[in-house]
Amino acid sequence: MQPRSPSVPGVGNPAGRSPVPPGMTTIGIIGAGNIGSQVARVAIGVGYDVVISNSRGPETLADLVAELGPKAKAATAEEAAAAGDFVVVTVPLKNYQEVPVEPLAGKVVIDTNNYYFERDGRIPALDRGLDTTSGMLQRHLVESFVAKGFNHIFAADITTDALPVGAEDRRALATASDFEEAAELVQRFYDELGFDTVNVGPLAESWRVERDQPAYVVRQTRSELVENLAKAQRPDPEQTVA
Ligand SMILES: NC(=O)c1ccc[n+]([C@@H]2O[C@H](COP(=O)([O-])OP(=O)(O)OC[C@H]3O[C@@H](n4cnc5c(N)ncnc54)[C@H](OP(=O)(O)O)[C@@H]3O)[C@@H](O)[C@H]2O)c1
Numbered sequence: 001m002q003p004r005s006p007s008v009p010g011v012g013n014p015a016g017r018s019p020v021p022p023g024m025t026t027i028g029i030i031g032a033g034n035i036g037s038q039v040a041r042v043a044i045g046v047g048y049d050v051v052i053s054n055s056r057g058p059e060t061l062a063d064l065v066a067e068l069g070p071k072a073k074a075a076t077a078e079e080a081a082a083a084g085d086f087v088v089v090t091v092p093l094k095n096y097q098e099v100p101v102e103p104l105a106g107k108v109v110i111d112t113n114n115y116y117f118e119r120d121g122r123i124p125a126l127d128r129g130l131d132t133t134s135g136m137l138q139r140h141l142v143e144s145f146v147a148k149g150f151n152h153i154f155a156a157d158i159t160t161d162a163l164p165v166g167a168e169d170r171r172a173l174a175t176a177s178d179f180e181e182a183a184e185l186v187q188r189f190y191d192e193l194g195f196d197t198v199n200v201g202p203l204a205e206s207w208r209v210e211r212d213q214p215a216y217v218v219r220q221t222r223s224e225l226v227e228n229l230a231k232a233q234r235p236d237p238e239q240t241v242a
Helices: 034-045 058-068 077-083 093-098 133-140 180-193 203-209 222-231
Strands: 026-030 049-053 072-074 086-089 108-111 145-148 172-175 196-199
Touching: 026 034, 026 077, 034 049, 034 058, 049 058, 049 077, 058 072, 093 133, 108 133, 108 180, 133 145, 133 203, 145 172, 145 180, 145 203, 172 180, 172 203, 172 222, 180 196, 196 222
Parallel strands: 026 049, 026 086, 049 072, 086 108, 108 145, 172 196
Antiparallel strands: none
């Protein structure tokens, strides 16, 4: 997969492995909280198998897996990473460097992260608008294909706002990636779950759908999302105190 716009220094194209294999049936999920459990529910609803993990170990996910049924399995983060044809990383940003690197090499990784300094601690490059959360994850997962996804929708809305293809007022969600095929995978997944897509471009543009921007956690159609993305404004690095 060729990087379409190498906005992240040092991110290359891991050779020889297809990131989007045909017949993908299993999603690895790292993080089993609000978003991880909800993505698991809706993915199973459209036919995927999921292997889901948290920080405390698979035994602590017994209730969730029982609720999700036979298409769900609890595992460690390493096992979920290895099992997924593609993988959703949905842990608090402060823990992103704990995400296993090797088993995610060559895979598309959907990153739901947002930066909340109250939870994650101050990250000066984000405060100053000089980096993005997904760019940070991409540099950690240097041989993976990171795409932003599900970061600007409340977890509960993933079920309540889903609509079939072509429905009037279908909600749109954004993605961004330095790899076109990774963004296309997110688009197909959104579509299966009930959402239109707006591709924001490379990860360097993903700040446009983050916290405090007009497109963040509001219900919007594709055209409304495009308008909101255009209204996004980044902090002036000279005016921010890190
Ligand atoms: N909540 C929303 O509606 C929403 C919407 C869009 C985006 N987001 C963003 O998505 C991310 C996740 O949010 P959330 O609300 O789902 O968080 P959450 O409910 O706090 O759940 C976080 C999950 O991550 C797991 N985790 C933490 N460190 C881990 C590690 N090193 N390895 C494996 N799993 C680990 C936790 O496991 P333990 O419980 O075992 O520690 C927990 O299952 C955040 O960046 C958030 O800002 C949230």
